[in-house]
Amino acid sequence: MKLIKLDAIDSTNDFLKALASQDELDNFTVVTAENQIKGKGQMGSKWVSESGKNLIMSVLVKDFLFDTEHVFNLSVVVSLSVIEVLKSLNIPELSIKWPNDIMSYNKKIGGILIENTLKSDGRIVSVVGIGLNVNQTNFDAFPTASSLAAITGKVFDKTDLTISVAAKLQQNTEAWNNDSQTLWDAYFALLFKKGVPMPFQNKKNQNFMGIIKGVSPQGKIQILLEDDTVSEFEIKEVKMLY
Template structure:
């Protein structure tokens, strides 16, 4: 893979998007940064990281998505790739909190932000931003987060993790062509709190009980409600309370 290593940047996603718009970059070109000043999360949220301690990376993915209805497929591929690498590194109790946060022991380790651009010829080009808490140990300001180092008690080579993730993304994309249902099943089985009654909060700030049933092909969270109906929610339409 082509790797571009930066010391500091406002956003690796923005950098890679600009790079790919100006030049025909090879598939799976990857950008990493030691520090990111304007990291982004889902729906405009912020991603903050202690400089030099964590893995901040963006990966260019082309020739996988061909329809807007398919965009969540990449989220499945990537979240599984990251989960599988963390399992390989012996990080315990890994699960995927919909749509694609990665948790261990209910603590957030990974945030993923995928940004898609439709080219003039109809191609969809994706920039996959991945932020992994690796060697940072102070989470006083972020009590719901943790890191690989905190959980495992040892430090990790960030570049090695980046290579493992890109290779696993490639592997999953190849597998998708013949075994997409296998990957969807793995994703469903990895979902945080799937099948467990739990409280949620909706956009009207109302709390309700529900049971996660799965995720629709377009990425909506499917929740069984107390009246036995199943509601579907877009990202940011519902919040899990745990």
């Protein structure tokens, strides 16, 4: 595994994408930064991190996705990889808030942004961005967020975390080829608030009640509505109110 450490950068995802376009980088090349000026979340939302306190990393993943219909498979693998590393550190009450926010109790401790590039030869090259709140403890401006240190009272080594997450990601991408169903089942089992009646809001800002039943192979969340029908929603088409 090649590890590139940076001090400050606009975006580790952007840096790694640019690097990958100019050079034949090794699979699972990792870029980390102490500070990210223009961190991104899903659908262009911002990811804000206190300088030097948190894990900011991007990983190059090649030869895993082979068609655009199943790009969500990588979200499943990445989310599970992060969760498995955190479980090994005894972080409590872990879950995945669809599509790939990492939760402990009801607090967000991490987020994932995957950007895929379709090459002219049909290959899909992915840059996996992972932001994990590690040693930051002040979340006054973000009441729904927390960190490993805030939850456990311990300080964590970010380099060890980086290596562990990248290694687990590589391991799980290889395991996917042999038993993808087991990984899908594990993802379903970890879904935040699955099976619990919850208020949601659609893109028209209309509130409704529903129960999360699962996620489709294309990554759409499946919600049981009050009329006993199940509807599927894309990312940003629905928001959980919790």
